[in-house]
Amino acid sequence: MKAMRKKIKELFANGDVDVVLGYREDPASGEVKASVFKKDEMLEDMVFDERCVQNLVNYLPTLVARYSKVGIVLKGCDGRSLATQLVEHRINKNQIVALGVGCEGVKVGGKDADKCEDCPTSMSPVTDHEIGDKKQKKDPVFSKVEEIEKMSPAERWKFFAEYFERCERCYACRQICPSCYCEICVADQQEPKWIEPSAKLSANTMWHLIRAYHLAGRCADCGECERVCPQEIPMRLMNNALEKAVHELFGVRPGMDPEELPPLVVLSKEDPDTIMGGKHE
Amino acid sequence: MAKVGVFVCHCGVNIAAKVDVKKVVDTLKDMPEVGFAEEYKFMCSSPGQELIRKAIKDNSINRVVVAACSPRMHLPTFQKALASEGLNPYLVSMANIREQCSWVTDDPDEATQKAIDLVARQIKRVVHQDPLDDIYVPMTKTAIVIGGGIAGIQAALDIADGNRKVILLEKSPSIGGRMAQLDETFPTLDCSQCILTPKMVEAAQHPNIEIRVNSEVKKVDGYVGNFEVTIEKKATYVDAQKCIGCGICQEKCPVKIVPDEFNAGLNTRAAIAIPFPQAVPAIPVIDPEYCRKIKEDKCGVCAKICPAEAIVFDDAPKQETVSVGAIIVATGYKEMDPAVYTEYGGKKYPDVITGMQFERLVSSTGPTGGELKRPSDGVIPKTVVFVQCVGSRDESKAHAYCSGICCMYTAKHTMLYKHHVPDGQGYVSYIDVRAPGKTYEEFVRRAIEEEGVRYLRGRVAKIRRLQNGKYRVYTEDTLVGRAVHVDADMVVLASAVEPQKDAVDLAQMLGIAYDADGFYTEAHPKLKPIETASAGIFLAGACQGPKDIPTSVQQGSAAASKVLALFARDTMVKSPQIATVDPTACTGCLTCSYVCHYSAIEEKEFGKHRVAEIIPGKCQGCGACVATCKGKAITLAGFSDDEIYEEIVSCK
Numbered sequence: 020m021k022a023m024r025k026k027i028k029e030l031f032a033n034g035d036v037d038v039v040l041g042y043r044e045d046p047a048s049g050e051v052k053a054s055v056f057k058k059d060e061m062l063e064d065m066v067f068d069e070r071c072v073q074n075l076v077n078y079l080p081t082l083v084a085r086y087s088k089v090g091i092v093l094k095g096c097d098g099r100s101l102a103t104q105l106v107e108h109r110i111n112k113n114q115i116v117a118l119g120v121g122c123e124g125v126k127v128g129g130k131d132a133d134k135c136e137d138c139p140t141s142m143s144p145v146t147d148h149e150i151g152d153k154k155q156k157k158d159p160v161f162s163k164v165e166e167i168e169k170m171s172p173a174e175r176w177k178f179f180a181e182y183f184e185r186c187e188r189c190y191a192c193r194q195i196c197p198s199c200y201c202e203i204c205v206a207d208q209q210e211p212k213w214i215e216p217s218a219k220l221s222a223n224t225m226w227h228l229i230r231a232y233h234l235a236g237r238c239a240d241c242g243e244c245e246r247v248c249p250q251e252i253p254m255r256l257m258n259n260a261l262e263k264a265v266h267e268l269f270g271v272r273p274g275m276d277p278e279e280l281p282p283l284v285v286l287s288k289e290d291p292d293t294i295m296g297g298k299h300e
Numbered sequence: 301m302a303k304v305g306v307f308v309c310h311c312g313v314n315i316a317a318k319v320d321v322k323k324v325v326d327t328l329k330d331m332p333e334v335g336f337a338e339e340y341k342f343m344c345s346s347p348g349q350e351l352i353r354k355a356i357k358d359n360s361i362n363r364v365v366v367a368a369c370s371p372r373m374h375l376p377t378f379q380k381a382l383a384s385e386g387l388n389p390y391l392v393s394m395a396n397i398r399e400q401c402s403w404v405t406d407d408p409d410e411a412t413q414k415a416i417d418l419v420a421r422q423i424k425r426v427v428h429q430d431p432l433d434d435i436y437v438p439m440t441k442t443a444i445v446i447g448g449g450i451a452g453i454q455a456a457l458d459i460a461d462g463n464r465k466v467i468l469l470e471k472s473p474s475i476g477g478r479m480a481q482l483d484e485t486f487p488t489l490d491c492s493q494c495i496l497t498p499k500m501v502e503a504a505q506h507p508n509i510e511i512r513v514n515s516e517v518k519k520v521d522g523y524v525g526n527f528e529v530t531i532e533k534k535a536t537y538v539d540a541q542k543c544i545g546c547g548i549c550q551e552k553c554p555v556k557i558v559p560d561e562f563n564a565g566l567n568t569r570a571a572i573a574i575p576f577p578q579a580v581p582a583i584p585v586i587d588p589e590y591c592r593k594i595k596e597d598k599c600g601v602c603a604k605i606c607p608a609e610a611i612v613f614d615d616a617p618k619q620e621t622v623s624v625g626a627i628i629v630a631t632g633y634k635e636m637d638p639a640v641y642t643e644y645g646g647k648k649y650p651d652v653i654t655g656m657q658f659e660r661l662v663s664s665t666g667p668t669g670g671e672l673k674r675p676s677d678g679v680i681p682k683t684v685v686f687v688q689c690v691g692s693r694d695e696s697k698a699h700a701y702c703s704g705i706c707c708m709y710t711a712k713h714t715m716l717y718k719h720h721v722p723d724g725q726g727y728v729s730y731i732d733v734r735a736p737g738k739t740y741e742e743f744v745r746r747a748i749e750e751e752g753v754r755y756l757r758g759r760v761a762k763i764r765r766l767q768n769g770k771y772r773v774y775t776e777d778t779l780v781g782r783a784v785h786v787d788a789d790m791v792v793l794a795s796a797v798e799p800q801k802d803a804v805d806l807a808q809m810l811g812i813a814y815d816a817d818g819f820y821t822e823a824h825p826k827l828k829p830i831e832t833a834s835a836g837i838f839l840a841g842a843c844q845g846p847k848d849i850p851t852s853v854q855q856g857s858a859a860a861s862k863v864l865a866l867f868a869r870d871t872m873v874k875s876p877q878i879a880t881v882d883p884t885a886c887t888g889c890l891t892c893s894y895v896c897h898y899s900a901i902e903e904k905e906f907g908k909h910r911v912a913e914i915i916p917g918k919c920q921g922c923g924a925c926v927a928t929c930k931g932k933a934i935t936l937a938g939f940s941d942d943e944i945y946e947e948i949v950s951c952k
Contacts, residue, residue, distance in 0.1 A: 107889040108910065201931030202885045208932065211945035233930045284894040284928060 022150050023092070023120060024062045030090055031058060036116050039090035040078055042071040053078060067092065069126045074241040076100040076197045083114045091115060094122040096134060098143020099239035099274025100197050105145065106280060107237075109200065112145075119143035121151025127246060134242035134255065137161060145277045159272070161263040163256055179227075185250040186223040188216065192230065192244035192254055198237050205229055231257035236265045236283035239274035302427040303335035305361035306419060307352060309343035309368035311398055316341075318402040320412040324367065327416050333423050335361045344374045349381040356385040363426045367395040367419045388431030390876070390938060395422040417951070424950040428942040432876035437917045439525040440625040441867045444469060446517055446806070449477020450496065450849055451841025452630035453503050454856030455863075460508035462864040467622060468503060469531065470513045472561075474579035475500055477632055478842075481562060481656060483663040485849060486712040487743035493578055493665070500580040514585060518619060520809050521899050523920060524836025525625045525872035535615040537586035537594070538572070542610035545582035547574055549602035549611070558590045560667070564635075564657040566675060567667035572602050572611075577665055586611075626836045626863040629820060630856065631806065633842040636691040636796040640698060643762045644687070644793060650676040651771060652763060652791040655709055662716045672720040674790045677769070681724065681789035684717055685773045686710045687760045688730040691796030699796050699817060704846035706794035707734045711744045713792060714753040726753040727786050729760045729775045737848065756784065763791055797846040811897060812837055819845045830858045838862050877938040878919035879926055885933035886911040892925035892934060901925060 030036045043054035043064045051070040055078075056062060074097045082089045093101060098119055104110045119142045124135040137160060142153035167175060190206070193199045206214045206226055214229065215222035231254075240262060244254040266272055269282035308324050310316035321339040329337035336359040340348050343366055355361050364387075366378050371394040379389035397415040405411035443459050445452045448470030456468040468475065479485075480500075482492035503509050512531065519530035553570035560569040562576045571590040574582050592599040593613055603611035635656050638644060645652045651674045653661070664670035674681045688706055691698035707730070714726040733755070735741045747753045758776035766772055770787045777784050799818035800806075807814045812832040813821040820843050823831040830838050838859040841852040881892075883906040892912050893901035900918035903910050914925070914934075926934045932941065 107887075107891065109887070109889065200887055202887060202933070203931065205930070205932060211941055211949075213941075213945070280894055281891075284891050286895070286897075 020065075020067055023067060023118065024065060026118065026148055026150060027056070027062060027065070027090065030116060036088045036090035037086040038082060039092070039118075040075045040082060041065050041090075041092040042067060042073070042075075044070075055082065067120050069124060072125045072127055072132065072246065074100055074195075074197065074243045076104060076241075077195060077243070079104070079110055079115070079197075080200070083110055087114060089115055090118060092118050092120055093143035093146070094120065094125070095138055095140040095142055095144075096122075096239065096241045098145050099140075099272075100241045101143065101145050102274040102277035103237055103239050103281075104197055105277045107198075109197075112277075115147075117143060117145045117147045119146035119149045119153075121149075121153060132242065133163075133245075134240055137240070137259075139272055139275060144275050159263070159266065161259055163253075164260045164263050167256060167260065180220060180224070182250070182252045183223040183227055184220050186218060186227065186252060187250060188218045188223065188226065189249060191247045191249065192252075195243040195247045196234075197241070198234055198239075199230070205233075227252070227254075227257065231261060234258055235261040236271075236281040237273055238262060239272075302333060302363050303359075303361045304331075304333045304363040304365055304423050304426055305352065305355045305359065306334055306337040306423065307343050307348075307355075307364065307366045307368075308337070308339040308397075308415075308419065309348070309366065310339065310341045311368060311402075312341065315368070315398050315402045315415075318405065318408050318411045319397060319415045320408065321415075323412055324397075324415050324419060328419055328423065331420065331423055333363075333427055335359055343368050344377050349377065352378065352381045353385050356382070356387055362387065362391065363429065364392040365395060365419060365422045365426050366392065367397045367415065367422070369398040370394075370396050370400075388433075390432040391426065391429055393422045393426040393429065395419040421947050421950045424946040425943050428940065428946055429938070430940075432937055435874040435876050435878070435916060436871040437525060437874055439867065439869060439872050440527075440623045442466065442622075442624050443626045443628060443863045443867075444527075444529055444622065444624045445628045445630055445840075447477070447630035447632055447841070447843065448472075448475030448503075448511070448513070449630060449632045449841060449852070450479045450499070451632070451847075451852040451856040451859075452477070452628070453499050454853045455628045455630060455840050455860045456503055456509050457499065457506065458857050458860030459863050460503075460506045462860070462867075463508065464864065464867050465508050465510070467624065468509055468511045469515050469517065470511070471516045471534075472575065473513050473536070473583065473585040474575045474581065475503065475511060475513065476576075476578070476580065478656075479849060480576065480578070481564070481659060481663075483659050483666075484712065484716060486708045487737070487739045489712070489715065497578050500578070504580045511581070513581065513583075517806060517809060519621075520627070520811070523898060523918060524834075524866070526917065527624045527627060527836065528621050529624055529627070530619055530621045533618045533620070535588065535617050536583075537588070537591070537612055537615045538584055539610045539612050540581065540583045542608045543583045543606075544608050544610075545574065545584075546607065547582075547584070548605055548607070550574060550584055552601050552605050554599065554601060555590050555592055558587050563660045563667045564654065566653075566657055566660055626838065626866055627810065628838045628840050628856075628859045628863065629806070629810065629812070629832075629843055630840040630859075631800050631803065631843040633797045633846065634800055636698060636798045638690050638793050638795045641690060641793070644690070644760065644791070645763055645765070649763065649765055649771060649791075650674075651681070651789065652793065654793050654795045655706065655713065656795075658713055658792045659709075662713075662720055672717065679769075679789065680721055682721065683725050683727070683770075683786065683788045684790045684792060685727045685729060685760075685771075685775075685786050685788040686713055686792045686794065687773075688728065688794045689759070690793040691798075692794075693731060699798070701817060701846070702734065703794070703797040704734070705797065705848045708737070708740055708743070708848065710792075710794050711735075711747040711753075714747045715751050718751045718753070726751070727773075727788070728753060728755045729773070730755060730757060731759060737850070756786075758784075797842060799843065803843065810834065810837055819843065830855060830862055836866065874917070875921055877921040877936065878916055879914050879921065879923065879934050879936045881912050881914055882933045882935070883909075883911040883913075885931050886929075887931055887933070888912065891928050891930075895924045895928045897922065897924065 039056045044066045053073045122141045238258045308321045325337045336355045383389045395418040442465040444467045445456045456466045459466040515533045518532045521528040550570045550573045555571035559565045572586045574584045588594045660666040692703040735744045758778045760775040762774045764772045773786045803818045822829045840856040840859040888910040904913040926936045
């Protein structure tokens with residue numbers, strides 16, 4: 020923490036950053052929230068611990084439009100998220116000073132966050148400055164996805180339908196997701212109306228499937244969609260099922276390399292071709 | 301107000317035997333969009349098209365749905381019918397009630413209902429179709445022929461004679477290809493070189509042909525009429541402009557240990573060499589893997605002795621991009637390496653050779669000067685066994701396909717052998733003799749009946765080298781039903797025809813299809829045997845599949861005629877069904893540009909943002925970008941969201 024504050028002070032002093040996006044503990048309520056630090060004076064309220072759940076990358080597009088240099092405190096998962104944004108030209112790396120902080124895992128509702136189970140790296144893959152330990156982890160296990168895969172299609176449908184039924188189409192999942200940034204979301208299109216706006220099973224299913232598929236090969240599993248869902252729909256389960264498929268087919272986890280294009284948008288001769296009976300020798 | 305004419309085709313009995321076409325018409329004619337509905341025996345026939353024209357005139361319909369076969373077949377036919385009545389040709393849509401309905405549905409009632417649904421869907425769709433105007437792009441009237449074998453040479457000559465410029469690209473130092481290596485050709489036994497060399501010289505001297513040897517394709521961009529082909533010329537270390545082809549360099553070069561590819565590796569040559577005496581161009585090339593000057597900075601004899609000062613040791617590969625309107629792929633084949641046949645010695649036995657090696661052994665320009673001596677000890681072989689189908693028709697070891705040419709060249713080999721060694725005895729081990737060409741069967745009979753070659757029907761099981769230097773060939777004679785063996789002085793394996801090693805790489809660069817063996821795939825096996833699925837790219841010769849010389853020449857000429865037909869036009873009509881980007885909806889992620897196969901998407905500034913832009917001339921309308929754009933910022937004309945949506949929601 021000390022090292023982090025020192026580094027940020029230094030950045031402000033050198034004029035390397037206009038603002039820094041980090042976590043602040045509200046002295047009154049004790050809550051930890053995403054905050055924009057404009058100068059180094061407020062830094063005593065800055066924290067970095069297991070309460071820092073929010074993915075700060077979501078705030079970056081607004082900030083880079085306003086400031087020319089933005090510092091950002093990054094957990095490993097948020098760093099992956101940033102990498103996906105850089106690949107998609109959402110954010111210009113020149114405007115960012117990435118402060119990777121070794122993450123020890125975060126807690127949601129007092130318990131270890133589910134997303135930490137398959138976390139591949141404690142340190143952001145994109146950093147200008149690294150503070151703390153860098154721990155890389157083994158291949159993901161996707162244990163919850165495997166449970167789902169064991170179900171019969173009918174059981175699986177029943178499982179998800181119960182959740183989809185509850186969805187109230189508040190689109191909190193969309194608003195919180197850094198990768199959901201279409202100018203006009205398909206869910207909002209009127210002509211033609213691909214997804215009915217009313218909250219009912221068929222339309223909700225359509226929304227959840229399109230949302231998940233649009234994130235295939237892109238979702239860096241920050242888990243924010245699931246965290247903010249008022250109906251506790253297991254959003255990560257869908258994201259992870261696709262992440263697992265991409266990992267098995269291409270050996271890639273999104274966001275681990277800011278230079279690498281998402282595997283689903285590149286044509287490579289090395290790609291497995293299981294549909295057409297394999298690569299020609 | 302859209303008023304749709306619906307025309308349901310019987311296709312003889314193809315559709316009408318299963319689908320109640322009358323019922324289809326009766327059911328649909330009451331749809332609010334429909335202004336006219338009719339059925340007819342053959343909609344694609346002249347009277348069928350006349351029905352459409354008449355309905356446009358008399359019933360003032362302004363949209364047309366034809367329920368018939370696949371649009372792949374007859375959409376252009378019906379588009380023309382609309383155009384002839386002044387209606388935009390993109391206001392027609394086809395419902396495929398043959399391949400997707402009558403042919404695949406058993407129950408007539410179900411088939412009829414399905415047909416009704418399929419046609420109704422197109423009626424809903426066609427209302428949302430917009431008139432589109434064809435796009436015209438200029439045509440580059442220069443062709444490139446990739447591969448300078450006989451098929452490529454013929455194609456280049458024909459295009460050049462048609463008064464169009466052509467680049468003849470060859471990766472080796474000389475044009476001529478496999479045919480240049482052959483001694484005599486079946487079924488006439490005329491000398492291969494004698495008939496080929498004049499064509500090679502003609503190609504070299506033709507004002508419309510630019511031969512580029514030692515060159516390979518590295519990249520292909522663009523589309524029919526406007527390809528951009530990047531060519532890399534390898535470093536040859538000899539200045540072709542200065543070299544006079546005297547050949548003194550290859551005489552004096554002290555490094556004479558380079559395997560001679562032209563002689564199928566039977567002998568060695570110098571590190572600087574003209575590939576063969578009749579090479580075109582007759583310019584030597586230095587092999588940098590062997591040259592002592594390049595490897596160790598020693599020697600340099602060739603540079604000292606060259607009267608033209610043509611040796612350039614610091615040569616480097618050069619890339620150049622050429623613009624062409626059409627591409628002919630004529631990359632030929634290679635002979636399979638028989639090493640996998642360990643039971644035949646797997647290349648361990650010096651006197652078990654391949655067909656091409658035999659060809660070089662009997663050639664007057666070959667390593668023995670045309671005297672048939674076996675490689676191991678130079679003894680004239682008195683007994684020779686020719687083994688057919690080595691690697692062909694043998695799925696377990698190599699290839700399922702028949703190499704097509706081996707039966708004929710083996711018959712030729714037996715005759716050449718008899719002419720070189722009149723008291724020798726030739727044996728042929730064969731499965732079937734396949735000689736379907738003109739005078740081919742007679743040629744094989746001549747080998748058997750006049751030259752006394754013994755044909756043994758059966759596959760060779762094993763070849764074993766004996767103490768006395770002979771090779772015992774274990775085979776069978778299935779016609780008499782017993783195992784036999786022959787003690788031979790030499791064995792010739794008719795090794796399979798295979799695609800070139802880099803055939804698949806080139807196919808991927810060109811965007812053309814290839815089969816499981818690596819041969820290039822034609823657009824239609826019967827009706828489009830020269831075309832590939834990519835417009836403006838044609839095939840010639842054995843790169844498409846095993847072929848003999850006459851067929852390769854035919855296909856070379858055929859490909860040339862396709863190119864000349866293309867070049868008869870000044871502009872290319874391009875389908876207006878291309879994609880466009882709505883810059884206000886584009887987020888600039890450029891994912892579309894990564895999935896575009898045609899390099900048709902670039903980035904541009906739009907206000908403060910960066911957005912994707914599609915180059916209309918390059919877009920082929922494949923729709924990959926449309927599918928990948930999550931924000932739906934891209935629309936493919938003729939496949940708009942409205943059209944697709946109406947089609948989907950009309951499904952019951």
